Amino acid sequence: MHNDTKDSVGLVRTQTIQLKEKISLDCGTTFGPITVAYETYGRMNEAKSNVILVLHALSGSAHAAGYWTPEDKKPGWWDMMIGPGKALDTNLYCVICSNVLGGCYGTTGPSSINPNTQQPYAMSFPVISISDMVTVQKQLMDQLEIPGLLAIIGGSMGGMQVLEWAVNYPGYVKGAIPIASTARLSAQSIAFNEVGRRAIMADPKWNNGNYDPKDPPARGLEIARMVGHITYLSDESMQKKFGRRLKDTLQYSYDFDPEFEVESYLRYQGKSFVKRFDANAYLYITKAMDYFDIAMRTNGSLEELFKNVTSSFLVMAFSSDWLFPSYQSKAIAKALRTVNKEVTYVEIKSSLGHDAFLLEHQTITHVIKYYLKHLSDGNKK
Amino acid sequence: MKHNTRMRSDWESIEKFIQPSSTVLDLGCGDGSLLELLRKNKNVQVRGVDIDQNNILSCIQKEIPVFQSNLDEGLSDYGDKTFDYVILSLTLQVVYEPRMLLKEIMRVGKKGIVSIPNFGYWISRIQLLIKGTSPVTEHLPYEWYNTPNIRTTTVADFINLCGEMNIRIEATAHTCLKGKKVPSCFATLLPNLFSEVSVFLLS
Numbered sequence: 001m002h003n004d005t006k007d008s009v010g011l012v013r014t015q016t017i018q019l020k021e022k023i024s025l026d027c028g029t030t031f032g033p034i035t036v037a038y039e040t041y042g043r044m045n046e047a048k049s050n051v052i053l054v055l056h057a058l059s060g061s062a063h064a065a066g067y068w069t070p071e072d073k074k075p076g077w078w079d080m081m082i083g084p085g086k087a088l089d090t091n092l093y094c095v096i097c098s099n100v101l102g103g104c105y106g107t108t109g110p111s112s113i114n115p116n117t118q119q120p121y122a123m124s125f126p127v128i129s130i131s132d133m134v135t136v137q138k139q140l141m142d143q144l145e146i147p148g149l150l151a152i153i154g155g156s157m158g159g160m161q162v163l164e165w166a167v168n169y170p171g172y173v174k175g176a177i178p179i180a181s182t183a184r185l186s187a188q189s190i191a192f193n194e195v196g197r198r199a200i201m202a203d204p205k206w207n208n209g210n211y212d213p214k215d216p217p218a219r220g221l222e223i224a225r226m227v228g229h230i231t232y233l234s235d236e237s238m239q240k241k242f243g244r245r246l247k248d249t250l251q252y253s254y255d256f257d258p259e260f261e262v263e264s265y266l267r268y269q270g271k272s273f274v275k276r277f278d279a280n281a282y283l284y285i286t287k288a289m290d291y292f293d294i295a296m297r298t299n300g301s302l303e304e305l306f307k308n309v310t311s312s313f314l315v316m317a318f319s320s321d322w323l324f325p326s327y328q329s330k331a332i333a334k335a336l337r338t339v340n341k342e343v344t345y346v347e348i349k350s351s352l353g354h355d356a357f358l359l360e361h362q363t364i365t366h367v368i369k370y371y372l373k374h375l376s377d378g379n380k381k
Numbered sequence: 382m383k384h385n386t387r388m389r390s391d392w393e394s395i396e397k398f399i400q401p402s403s404t405v406l407d408l409g410c411g412d413g414s415l416l417e418l419l420r421k422n423k424n425v426q427v428r429g430v431d432i433d434q435n436n437i438l439s440c441i442q443k444e445i446p447v448f449q450s451n452l453d454e455g456l457s458d459y460g461d462k463t464f465d466y467v468i469l470s471l472t473l474q475v476v477y478e479p480r481m482l483l484k485e486i487m488r489v490g491k492k493g494i495v496s497i498p499n500f501g502y503w504i505s506r507i508q509l510l511i512k513g514t515s516p517v518t519e520h521l522p523y524e525w526y527n528t529p530n531i532r533t534t535t536v537a538d539f540i541n542l543c544g545e546m547n548i549r550i551e552a553t554a555h556t557c558l559k560g561k562k563v564p565s566c567f568a569t570l571l572p573n574l575f576s577e578v579s580v581f582l583l584s
Contacts, residue, residue: 334458374444
Protein backbone atom coordinates (compact mmCIF):
# COMPACT_ATOMS: atom_id res chain seq x y z
CA MET A 1 0.00 0.00 0.00
CA HIS A 2 0.97 3.66 0.20
CA ASN A 3 3.22 3.28 3.18
CA ASP A 4 5.41 0.88 1.25
CA THR A 5 6.61 3.58 -1.11
CA LYS A 6 10.04 4.69 -0.03
CA ASP A 7 9.59 8.43 -0.30
CA SER A 8 6.28 8.63 1.52
CA VAL A 9 5.88 9.35 5.21
CA GLY A 10 3.31 6.55 5.09
CA LEU A 11 0.30 6.42 7.35
CA VAL A 12 -0.20 9.48 9.52
CA ARG A 13 -2.85 10.78 11.83
CA THR A 14 -4.06 14.22 12.74
CA GLN A 15 -3.63 15.05 16.41
CA THR A 16 -5.47 17.69 18.37
CA ILE A 17 -4.44 19.73 21.34
CA GLN A 18 -6.34 22.18 23.51
CA LEU A 19 -4.54 25.50 23.98
CA LYS A 20 -4.00 26.25 27.65
CA GLU A 21 -4.71 29.93 27.30
CA LYS A 22 -7.16 32.15 25.51
CA ILE A 23 -5.61 34.47 22.97
CA SER A 24 -6.21 38.16 22.40
CA LEU A 25 -7.14 38.77 18.81
CA ASP A 26 -6.32 41.76 16.60
CA CYS A 27 -10.01 42.70 16.58
CA GLY A 28 -9.82 43.30 20.34
CA THR A 29 -11.63 40.18 21.55
CA THR A 30 -10.07 37.59 23.83
CA PHE A 31 -10.97 34.23 22.44
CA GLY A 32 -10.96 30.64 23.65
CA PRO A 33 -11.06 27.76 24.15
CA ILE A 34 -9.09 26.84 21.05
CA THR A 35 -8.41 23.37 19.75
CA VAL A 36 -5.58 22.98 17.24
CA ALA A 37 -5.27 20.13 14.76
CA TYR A 38 -1.75 19.24 13.67
CA GLU A 39 0.34 16.51 12.10
CA THR A 40 4.02 15.73 12.52
CA TYR A 41 6.41 13.84 10.26
CA GLY A 42 9.96 12.80 11.05
CA ARG A 43 11.71 12.90 14.43
CA MET A 44 12.90 15.74 16.53
CA ASN A 45 16.64 15.54 17.25
CA GLU A 46 18.00 15.77 20.78
CA ALA A 47 18.87 19.44 20.48
CA LYS A 48 15.35 20.07 19.11
CA SER A 49 17.03 22.09 16.37
CA ASN A 50 15.56 20.38 13.32
CA VAL A 51 11.92 21.41 13.49
CA ILE A 52 10.25 22.90 10.42
CA LEU A 53 6.78 24.40 10.57
CA VAL A 54 4.71 24.22 7.38
CA LEU A 55 1.97 26.82 6.98
CA HIS A 56 -0.92 26.09 4.69
CA ALA A 57 -2.82 28.27 2.23
CA LEU A 58 -6.51 29.24 2.11
CA SER A 59 -8.02 25.80 1.64
CA GLY A 60 -5.29 23.65 3.18
CA SER A 61 -5.25 21.56 6.32
CA ALA A 62 -2.87 20.00 8.82
CA HIS A 63 -2.73 16.97 6.53
CA ALA A 64 0.33 17.99 4.50
CA ALA A 65 1.82 14.57 3.79
CA GLY A 66 1.17 10.86 3.85
CA TYR A 67 -2.11 9.01 4.05
CA TRP A 68 -4.72 8.68 6.77
CA THR A 69 -5.76 5.20 5.67
CA PRO A 70 -4.31 2.66 3.26
CA GLU A 71 -7.39 3.23 1.10
CA ASP A 72 -6.81 6.98 0.63
CA LYS A 73 -6.46 7.88 -3.03
CA LYS A 74 -4.71 11.19 -2.42
CA PRO A 75 -1.91 11.99 0.01
CA GLY A 76 -1.64 15.24 2.02
CA TRP A 77 -1.61 18.53 0.12
CA TRP A 78 2.20 18.99 -0.01
CA ASP A 79 3.25 15.37 -0.15
CA MET A 80 5.52 16.12 -3.11
CA MET A 81 7.71 18.17 -0.75
CA ILE A 82 7.57 16.21 2.52
CA GLY A 83 9.00 12.72 3.01
CA PRO A 84 12.20 10.71 3.18
CA GLY A 85 14.67 12.20 0.67
CA LYS A 86 12.30 14.97 -0.40
CA ALA A 87 12.86 18.72 0.00
CA LEU A 88 11.62 18.61 3.58
CA ASP A 89 13.49 15.40 4.25
CA THR A 90 11.83 13.57 7.13
CA ASN A 91 15.05 11.61 7.69
CA LEU A 92 16.67 14.90 8.68
CA TYR A 93 13.90 17.18 9.84
CA CYS A 94 10.86 17.06 12.06
CA VAL A 95 8.04 18.65 10.07
CA ILE A 96 4.90 20.03 11.70
CA CYS A 97 1.80 21.36 9.99
CA SER A 98 -1.25 22.70 11.80
CA ASN A 99 -4.66 23.82 10.61
CA VAL A 100 -5.17 27.59 10.90
CA LEU A 101 -7.45 29.33 13.37
CA GLY A 102 -10.79 29.83 11.64
CA GLY A 103 -10.30 26.74 9.53
CA CYS A 104 -12.56 23.74 9.16
CA TYR A 105 -10.12 20.87 9.49
CA GLY A 106 -9.97 20.35 13.23
CA THR A 107 -8.77 23.71 14.51
CA THR A 108 -11.43 25.91 16.09
CA GLY A 109 -13.35 27.83 13.44
CA PRO A 110 -16.83 29.11 12.66
CA SER A 111 -18.15 25.56 12.20
CA SER A 112 -16.93 24.51 15.68
CA ILE A 113 -19.39 24.24 18.53
CA ASN A 114 -19.44 27.24 20.85
CA PRO A 115 -19.27 25.68 24.35
CA ASN A 116 -21.48 28.46 25.73
CA THR A 117 -24.36 27.88 23.35
CA GLN A 118 -23.76 24.30 22.18
CA GLN A 119 -24.37 25.67 18.67
CA PRO A 120 -21.84 26.28 15.91
CA TYR A 121 -20.22 29.71 16.23
CA ALA A 122 -21.20 30.58 12.67
CA MET A 123 -21.11 34.39 12.35
CA SER A 124 -20.60 34.87 16.06
CA PHE A 125 -17.04 33.67 15.50
CA PRO A 126 -14.70 36.65 15.92
CA VAL A 127 -13.10 38.13 12.82
CA ILE A 128 -9.53 36.88 12.77
CA SER A 129 -6.26 37.99 11.20
CA ILE A 130 -3.22 36.24 9.79
CA SER A 131 -1.35 37.42 12.88
CA ASP A 132 -3.96 35.69 15.11
CA MET A 133 -3.36 32.44 13.22
CA VAL A 134 0.33 32.77 14.02
CA THR A 135 -0.35 33.52 17.69
CA VAL A 136 -2.19 30.20 17.87
CA GLN A 137 0.68 28.40 16.14
CA LYS A 138 3.16 29.90 18.58
CA GLN A 139 1.11 28.61 21.51
CA LEU A 140 1.06 25.22 19.87
CA MET A 141 4.87 25.30 19.58
CA ASP A 142 5.16 26.32 23.23
CA GLN A 143 2.88 23.51 24.38
CA LEU A 144 4.85 21.03 22.29
CA GLU A 145 7.94 22.44 24.03
CA ILE A 146 9.72 23.38 20.86
CA PRO A 147 12.42 25.94 21.74
CA GLY A 148 12.86 27.31 18.21
CA LEU A 149 12.29 26.54 14.56
CA LEU A 150 14.89 25.71 11.97
CA ALA A 151 12.54 26.98 9.30
CA ILE A 152 9.03 28.14 8.60
CA ILE A 153 7.67 27.65 5.13
CA GLY A 154 4.44 28.38 3.35
CA GLY A 155 2.97 29.41 0.01
CA SER A 156 0.34 32.04 -0.67
CA MET A 157 -1.53 32.68 2.61
CA GLY A 158 1.06 30.39 4.19
CA GLY A 159 3.71 32.89 3.10
CA MET A 160 1.86 35.67 4.91
CA GLN A 161 2.03 33.60 8.09
CA VAL A 162 5.76 33.11 7.48
CA LEU A 163 6.22 36.89 7.48
CA GLU A 164 4.16 37.29 10.67
CA TRP A 165 6.26 34.61 12.34
CA ALA A 166 9.57 36.22 11.41
CA VAL A 167 8.40 39.66 12.51
CA ASN A 168 6.48 38.73 15.66
CA TYR A 169 8.95 36.21 17.07
CA PRO A 170 12.44 37.34 16.14
CA GLY A 171 15.05 34.93 17.40
CA TYR A 172 12.65 32.00 17.34
CA VAL A 173 12.94 31.28 13.64
CA LYS A 174 16.20 30.58 11.84
CA GLY A 175 15.02 30.55 8.23
CA ALA A 176 11.84 31.99 6.75
CA ILE A 177 10.55 30.78 3.40
CA PRO A 178 7.58 32.69 1.98
CA ILE A 179 6.57 31.34 -1.42
CA ALA A 180 4.33 33.09 -3.99
CA SER A 181 3.21 35.50 -1.33
CA THR A 182 2.93 39.18 -0.50
CA ALA A 183 3.43 41.66 2.32
CA ARG A 184 0.01 43.22 1.66
CA LEU A 185 -2.96 41.85 -0.18
CA SER A 186 -3.55 43.78 -3.41
CA ALA A 187 -6.81 45.41 -4.46
CA GLN A 188 -7.13 42.76 -7.18
CA SER A 189 -6.93 39.93 -4.65
CA ILE A 190 -9.37 41.62 -2.28
CA ALA A 191 -11.70 41.99 -5.23
CA PHE A 192 -11.62 38.28 -6.05
CA ASN A 193 -12.14 37.39 -2.39
CA GLU A 194 -15.12 39.70 -2.25
CA VAL A 195 -16.71 38.04 -5.30
CA GLY A 196 -16.31 34.69 -3.56
CA ARG A 197 -17.85 35.95 -0.34
CA ARG A 198 -20.74 37.62 -2.17
CA ALA A 199 -21.47 34.35 -3.95
CA ILE A 200 -21.71 32.54 -0.61
CA MET A 201 -23.69 35.23 1.16
CA ALA A 202 -26.12 35.63 -1.75
CA ASP A 203 -26.98 31.94 -1.59
CA PRO A 204 -30.34 31.73 0.28
CA LYS A 205 -29.09 28.63 2.03
CA TRP A 206 -26.34 30.64 3.69
CA ASN A 207 -29.03 32.10 6.00
CA ASN A 208 -26.73 34.60 7.74
CA GLY A 209 -24.32 31.80 8.41
CA ASN A 210 -26.83 29.63 10.27
CA TYR A 211 -27.06 26.76 7.84
CA ASP A 212 -27.34 23.07 8.54
CA PRO A 213 -23.86 21.55 7.90
CA LYS A 214 -25.63 18.83 5.94
CA ASP A 215 -27.29 21.39 3.70
CA PRO A 216 -24.72 24.16 3.25
CA PRO A 217 -24.81 27.06 0.75
CA ALA A 218 -23.27 24.75 -1.82
CA ARG A 219 -24.01 26.89 -4.89
CA GLY A 220 -22.37 29.94 -3.39
CA LEU A 221 -19.30 28.13 -2.16
CA GLU A 222 -19.01 26.35 -5.50
CA ILE A 223 -18.96 29.64 -7.40
CA ALA A 224 -16.50 31.12 -4.91
CA ARG A 225 -14.18 28.21 -5.58
CA MET A 226 -14.59 28.50 -9.35
CA VAL A 227 -13.56 32.15 -9.26
CA GLY A 228 -10.71 31.33 -6.90
CA HIS A 229 -9.51 28.53 -9.08
CA ILE A 230 -9.24 30.77 -12.14
CA THR A 231 -6.92 33.05 -10.20
CA TYR A 232 -4.64 30.11 -9.37
CA LEU A 233 -4.06 29.29 -13.03
CA SER A 234 -2.64 31.38 -15.86
CA ASP A 235 -3.68 32.28 -19.37
CA GLU A 236 -0.98 29.99 -20.71
CA SER A 237 -1.72 27.06 -18.42
CA MET A 238 -5.44 27.25 -19.22
CA GLN A 239 -4.66 27.43 -22.91
CA LYS A 240 -2.49 24.34 -22.60
CA LYS A 241 -4.80 22.44 -20.31
CA PHE A 242 -8.13 23.16 -22.02
CA GLY A 243 -7.81 25.35 -25.06
CA ARG A 244 -11.24 25.62 -26.63
CA ARG A 245 -11.78 21.88 -26.44
CA LEU A 246 -15.30 20.61 -25.96
CA LYS A 247 -16.02 17.98 -23.36
CA ASP A 248 -18.15 15.27 -24.92
CA THR A 249 -19.29 16.64 -28.25
CA LEU A 250 -17.69 17.70 -31.47
CA GLN A 251 -20.22 20.41 -32.14
CA TYR A 252 -21.64 23.25 -30.13
CA SER A 253 -24.84 22.29 -28.36
CA TYR A 254 -26.29 25.81 -28.46
CA ASP A 255 -27.52 25.68 -24.89
CA PHE A 256 -26.11 26.54 -21.46
CA ASP A 257 -24.97 23.14 -20.30
CA PRO A 258 -21.25 22.96 -19.66
CA GLU A 259 -19.66 21.97 -22.94
CA PHE A 260 -16.18 23.49 -22.93
CA GLU A 261 -13.65 21.46 -21.00
CA VAL A 262 -12.72 24.46 -18.92
CA GLU A 263 -16.34 24.83 -17.81
CA SER A 264 -16.74 21.28 -16.63
CA TYR A 265 -13.33 21.43 -14.98
CA LEU A 266 -14.31 24.47 -12.94
CA ARG A 267 -17.67 22.94 -12.03
CA TYR A 268 -15.91 19.80 -10.90
CA GLN A 269 -13.45 21.83 -8.81
CA GLY A 270 -16.34 23.78 -7.28
CA LYS A 271 -18.39 20.71 -6.48
CA SER A 272 -15.57 18.75 -4.90
CA PHE A 273 -14.60 21.80 -2.83
CA VAL A 274 -18.08 21.99 -1.33
CA LYS A 275 -17.68 18.45 -0.02
CA ARG A 276 -14.51 19.33 1.82
CA PHE A 277 -14.79 22.95 2.90
CA ASP A 278 -17.02 25.05 5.12
CA ALA A 279 -18.63 28.17 3.64
CA ASN A 280 -18.28 30.29 6.78
CA ALA A 281 -14.62 29.30 7.12
CA TYR A 282 -14.17 30.57 3.56
CA LEU A 283 -15.62 33.92 4.59
CA TYR A 284 -13.43 34.24 7.67
CA ILE A 285 -10.19 33.13 6.11
CA THR A 286 -10.52 35.29 2.99
CA LYS A 287 -11.33 38.24 5.26
CA ALA A 288 -8.17 37.57 7.26
CA MET A 289 -6.22 37.69 4.01
CA ASP A 290 -7.88 40.96 3.00
CA TYR A 291 -6.81 42.58 6.25
CA PHE A 292 -3.23 41.45 5.76
CA ASP A 293 -0.90 44.41 5.39
CA ILE A 294 2.02 43.54 7.59
CA ALA A 295 3.78 46.89 7.38
CA MET A 296 0.74 48.82 8.61
CA ARG A 297 2.26 48.79 12.09
CA THR A 298 5.31 50.62 10.73
CA ASN A 299 3.33 53.10 8.63
CA GLY A 300 3.82 51.10 5.47
CA SER A 301 7.58 50.75 5.75
CA LEU A 302 8.69 47.16 5.21
CA GLU A 303 12.27 48.20 5.88
CA GLU A 304 11.35 49.53 9.31
CA LEU A 305 9.33 46.39 9.97
CA PHE A 306 12.19 44.04 9.10
CA LYS A 307 14.82 45.89 11.13
CA ASN A 308 14.58 43.59 14.13
CA VAL A 309 14.09 40.38 12.19
CA THR A 310 16.84 37.84 12.83
CA SER A 311 15.84 35.09 10.39
CA SER A 312 17.54 34.47 7.13
CA PHE A 313 15.05 34.55 4.23
CA LEU A 314 14.40 32.57 1.10
CA VAL A 315 11.77 34.38 -0.96
CA MET A 316 10.36 32.55 -3.96
CA ALA A 317 8.01 33.74 -6.69
CA PHE A 318 6.73 32.42 -10.02
CA SER A 319 6.87 34.29 -13.29
CA SER A 320 3.27 33.64 -14.40
CA ASP A 321 1.63 34.17 -11.00
CA TRP A 322 -0.82 37.04 -11.44
CA LEU A 323 -2.61 36.61 -8.10
CA PHE A 324 0.56 37.25 -6.11
CA PRO A 325 2.78 38.65 -8.87
CA SER A 326 6.53 38.28 -8.45
CA TYR A 327 7.01 42.02 -7.89
CA GLN A 328 5.23 41.60 -4.57
CA SER A 329 7.67 38.93 -3.40
CA LYS A 330 10.54 40.98 -4.75
CA ALA A 331 9.41 43.95 -2.67
CA ILE A 332 9.73 41.78 0.44
CA ALA A 333 13.19 40.61 -0.58
CA LYS A 334 14.35 44.12 -1.48
CA ALA A 335 13.21 45.56 1.84
CA LEU A 336 15.14 42.80 3.59
CA ARG A 337 18.33 43.58 1.74
CA THR A 338 17.91 47.27 2.40
CA VAL A 339 18.18 46.54 6.12
CA ASN A 340 21.04 44.17 5.34
CA LYS A 341 19.37 40.86 6.21
CA GLU A 342 20.44 37.63 4.59
CA VAL A 343 17.97 37.04 1.78
CA THR A 344 17.87 34.83 -1.27
CA TYR A 345 15.34 35.80 -3.92
CA VAL A 346 14.36 33.43 -6.71
CA GLU A 347 11.84 34.00 -9.46
CA ILE A 348 11.09 30.63 -10.98
CA LYS A 349 10.11 30.51 -14.62
CA SER A 350 6.79 28.74 -14.81
CA SER A 351 3.64 28.85 -16.89
CA LEU A 352 1.51 27.40 -14.10
CA GLY A 353 0.40 30.63 -12.42
CA HIS A 354 -0.10 30.89 -8.68
CA ASP A 355 -0.59 27.14 -8.31
CA ALA A 356 3.04 26.66 -9.38
CA PHE A 357 3.99 26.50 -5.69
CA LEU A 358 2.07 23.23 -5.49
CA LEU A 359 3.30 21.95 -8.84
CA GLU A 360 6.83 23.09 -9.83
CA HIS A 361 8.19 20.27 -7.82
CA GLN A 362 11.70 19.88 -9.22
CA THR A 363 12.90 23.45 -9.01
CA ILE A 364 11.31 24.13 -5.64
CA THR A 365 12.80 20.95 -4.25
CA HIS A 366 16.27 21.95 -5.39
CA VAL A 367 16.01 25.43 -3.91
CA ILE A 368 14.52 24.41 -0.58
CA LYS A 369 16.72 21.39 -0.07
CA TYR A 370 19.96 23.36 -0.34
CA TYR A 371 18.61 26.31 1.58
CA LEU A 372 17.68 24.01 4.47
CA LYS A 373 21.13 22.46 4.26
CA HIS A 374 22.56 25.97 4.51
CA LEU A 375 20.48 26.57 7.65
CA SER A 376 21.46 23.24 9.22
CA ASP A 377 25.14 23.78 8.40
CA GLY A 378 24.81 27.07 10.26
CA ASN A 379 23.54 25.09 13.26
CA LYS A 380 26.66 22.97 13.35
CA LYS A 381 29.03 25.95 13.31
CA MET B 382 37.81 24.46 -20.30
CA LYS B 383 39.36 27.52 -21.88
CA HIS B 384 36.52 29.40 -20.27
CA ASN B 385 37.48 28.20 -16.81
CA THR B 386 41.12 29.15 -17.19
CA ARG B 387 40.11 32.58 -18.36
CA MET B 388 37.71 33.11 -15.47
CA ARG B 389 40.34 32.07 -12.99
CA SER B 390 42.83 34.60 -14.33
CA ASP B 391 40.54 37.48 -13.54
CA TRP B 392 39.63 35.89 -10.20
CA GLU B 393 43.21 35.60 -9.02
CA SER B 394 43.66 39.34 -9.21
CA ILE B 395 40.29 39.97 -7.60
CA GLU B 396 41.19 37.65 -4.76
CA LYS B 397 44.45 39.50 -4.16
CA PHE B 398 42.58 42.77 -3.78
CA ILE B 399 40.31 41.43 -1.04
CA GLN B 400 41.09 41.55 2.66
CA PRO B 401 40.23 38.42 4.67
CA SER B 402 37.00 38.31 6.71
CA SER B 403 35.39 41.17 4.82
CA THR B 404 31.96 41.37 3.20
CA VAL B 405 31.62 40.93 -0.55
CA LEU B 406 28.82 41.49 -3.03
CA ASP B 407 29.31 40.03 -6.51
CA LEU B 408 27.14 41.59 -9.22
CA GLY B 409 26.48 39.21 -12.07
CA CYS B 410 27.88 36.42 -9.92
CA GLY B 411 27.10 33.63 -12.39
CA ASP B 412 27.06 30.21 -10.79
CA GLY B 413 28.73 31.54 -7.65
CA SER B 414 32.15 29.99 -8.27
CA LEU B 415 34.07 33.19 -7.57
CA LEU B 416 32.20 33.77 -4.32
CA GLU B 417 32.74 30.17 -3.32
CA LEU B 418 36.46 30.60 -3.93
CA LEU B 419 36.59 33.82 -1.93
CA ARG B 420 34.62 32.33 0.93
CA LYS B 421 37.00 29.40 1.06
CA ASN B 422 40.28 31.29 0.68
CA LYS B 423 39.46 34.57 2.38
CA ASN B 424 36.72 33.65 4.83
CA VAL B 425 34.57 36.48 3.56
CA GLN B 426 30.82 36.87 3.95
CA VAL B 427 29.35 36.61 0.46
CA ARG B 428 26.27 37.80 -1.42
CA GLY B 429 25.48 37.46 -5.10
CA VAL B 430 23.18 38.97 -7.71
CA ASP B 431 22.40 37.34 -11.02
CA ILE B 432 19.62 37.35 -13.57
CA ASP B 433 19.73 33.75 -14.78
CA GLN B 434 17.65 31.08 -13.05
CA ASN B 435 20.16 28.27 -13.58
CA ASN B 436 22.90 30.41 -12.08
CA ILE B 437 20.66 31.17 -9.12
CA LEU B 438 20.05 27.46 -8.57
CA SER B 439 23.80 26.78 -8.68
CA CYS B 440 24.47 29.51 -6.14
CA ILE B 441 21.84 28.10 -3.79
CA GLN B 442 23.46 24.70 -4.16
CA LYS B 443 26.73 26.30 -3.06
CA GLU B 444 24.83 27.80 -0.09
CA ILE B 445 25.45 31.33 -1.30
CA PRO B 446 22.71 33.89 -0.56
CA VAL B 447 21.77 35.18 -3.98
CA PHE B 448 19.29 37.67 -5.40
CA GLN B 449 17.72 37.18 -8.78
CA SER B 450 17.46 40.47 -10.59
CA ASN B 451 18.62 42.54 -13.51
CA LEU B 452 21.56 44.85 -12.75
CA ASP B 453 19.96 47.48 -14.94
CA GLU B 454 17.26 47.79 -12.28
CA GLY B 455 19.96 49.33 -10.12
CA LEU B 456 20.98 48.77 -6.53
CA SER B 457 18.96 51.55 -4.97
CA ASP B 458 17.54 49.37 -2.20
CA TYR B 459 21.01 48.63 -0.81
CA GLY B 460 22.15 51.00 1.89
CA ASP B 461 25.30 53.13 1.54
CA LYS B 462 28.60 51.35 2.18
CA THR B 463 26.86 48.05 2.99
CA PHE B 464 29.74 45.94 1.72
CA ASP B 465 33.50 46.15 2.01
CA TYR B 466 33.77 45.19 -1.65
CA VAL B 467 31.36 45.19 -4.55
CA ILE B 468 32.65 43.12 -7.45
CA LEU B 469 31.70 43.49 -11.08
CA SER B 470 33.62 40.82 -12.94
CA LEU B 471 33.61 41.03 -16.75
CA THR B 472 30.08 42.37 -16.69
CA LEU B 473 30.31 46.14 -17.23
CA GLN B 474 30.28 45.61 -20.98
CA VAL B 475 26.82 44.01 -20.94
CA VAL B 476 24.89 46.58 -18.92
CA TYR B 477 22.83 49.41 -20.40
CA GLU B 478 23.86 52.07 -17.92
CA PRO B 479 27.51 51.47 -17.01
CA ARG B 480 27.89 54.93 -15.49
CA MET B 481 24.89 54.51 -13.23
CA LEU B 482 26.00 51.06 -12.17
CA LEU B 483 29.52 52.23 -11.45
CA LYS B 484 28.16 55.06 -9.35
CA GLU B 485 25.96 52.61 -7.44
CA ILE B 486 28.88 50.21 -6.90
CA MET B 487 30.87 53.02 -5.31
CA ARG B 488 27.90 54.02 -3.15
CA VAL B 489 27.03 50.50 -1.91
CA GLY B 490 30.62 49.31 -1.51
CA LYS B 491 33.44 50.81 0.49
CA LYS B 492 35.52 49.67 -2.43
CA GLY B 493 34.70 48.47 -5.90
CA ILE B 494 36.45 45.82 -7.92
CA VAL B 495 35.71 46.02 -11.61
CA SER B 496 37.25 43.86 -14.28
CA ILE B 497 36.81 44.47 -17.99
CA PRO B 498 37.74 42.68 -21.18
CA ASN B 499 39.92 45.16 -23.04
CA PHE B 500 38.53 45.98 -26.48
CA GLY B 501 41.76 47.87 -27.18
CA TYR B 502 43.79 44.67 -27.11
CA TRP B 503 46.34 44.63 -29.94
CA ILE B 504 44.91 41.58 -31.69
CA SER B 505 41.48 43.17 -31.73
CA ARG B 506 42.98 46.32 -33.20
CA ILE B 507 44.78 44.40 -35.92
CA GLN B 508 41.62 42.51 -36.83
CA LEU B 509 39.70 45.74 -37.22
CA LEU B 510 42.53 47.60 -38.94
CA ILE B 511 43.78 44.96 -41.37
CA LYS B 512 40.85 42.61 -41.90
CA GLY B 513 38.21 45.25 -41.34
CA THR B 514 36.10 42.81 -39.32
CA SER B 515 34.75 43.14 -35.81
CA PRO B 516 37.31 41.62 -33.45
CA VAL B 517 36.91 38.06 -32.22
CA THR B 518 39.43 36.98 -29.60
CA GLU B 519 39.61 34.36 -26.92
CA HIS B 520 38.35 36.90 -24.42
CA LEU B 521 35.77 38.33 -26.72
CA PRO B 522 34.75 35.20 -28.57
CA TYR B 523 31.49 36.48 -30.04
CA GLU B 524 30.58 37.55 -33.54
CA TRP B 525 29.11 41.03 -33.93
CA TYR B 526 25.64 39.55 -34.37
CA ASN B 527 25.50 37.40 -31.26
CA THR B 528 27.60 39.27 -28.76
CA PRO B 529 26.01 40.12 -25.40
CA ASN B 530 28.63 42.86 -25.07
CA ILE B 531 26.88 46.09 -25.85
CA ARG B 532 29.74 48.33 -24.64
CA THR B 533 33.19 48.17 -26.15
CA THR B 534 35.35 49.37 -23.29
CA THR B 535 39.10 49.75 -23.52
CA VAL B 536 41.45 50.17 -20.58
CA ALA B 537 41.93 53.81 -21.54
CA ASP B 538 38.18 54.36 -21.78
CA PHE B 539 37.67 52.95 -18.32
CA ILE B 540 40.45 54.98 -16.77
CA ASN B 541 39.01 58.12 -18.38
CA LEU B 542 35.56 57.34 -17.04
CA CYS B 543 36.90 56.84 -13.51
CA GLY B 544 38.67 60.19 -13.75
CA GLU B 545 35.52 61.88 -14.94
CA MET B 546 33.47 60.32 -12.14
CA ASN B 547 36.08 61.11 -9.47
CA ILE B 548 36.65 57.46 -8.74
CA ARG B 549 40.11 56.70 -7.48
CA ILE B 550 41.92 53.72 -8.98
CA GLU B 551 43.83 52.26 -6.05
CA ALA B 552 45.38 49.37 -7.86
CA THR B 553 45.22 47.59 -11.19
CA ALA B 554 46.11 44.16 -12.48
CA HIS B 555 46.51 43.68 -16.19
CA THR B 556 46.77 40.26 -17.70
CA CYS B 557 47.53 38.83 -21.08
CA LEU B 558 47.38 35.11 -21.11
CA LYS B 559 46.81 33.74 -24.47
CA GLY B 560 49.79 31.48 -25.03
CA LYS B 561 52.02 34.35 -23.92
CA LYS B 562 52.21 35.88 -27.41
CA VAL B 563 53.94 38.75 -25.69
CA PRO B 564 55.72 38.80 -22.34
CA SER B 565 53.32 39.62 -19.52
CA CYS B 566 55.29 42.72 -18.54
CA PHE B 567 54.01 44.25 -21.79
CA ALA B 568 50.51 44.21 -20.35
CA THR B 569 51.72 46.09 -17.33
CA LEU B 570 53.69 48.61 -19.35
CA LEU B 571 51.17 49.23 -22.10
CA PRO B 572 47.90 47.84 -20.77
CA ASN B 573 45.63 49.45 -23.33
CA LEU B 574 47.46 47.59 -26.05
CA PHE B 575 48.51 44.34 -24.40
CA SER B 576 46.10 43.62 -21.55
CA GLU B 577 43.31 41.20 -22.35
CA VAL B 578 41.59 41.52 -19.01
CA SER B 579 42.15 44.33 -16.55
CA VAL B 580 41.07 44.41 -12.94
CA PHE B 581 40.66 47.71 -11.08
CA LEU B 582 40.43 48.27 -7.35
CA LEU B 583 38.36 51.42 -6.94
CA SER B 584 37.60 53.71 -4.06
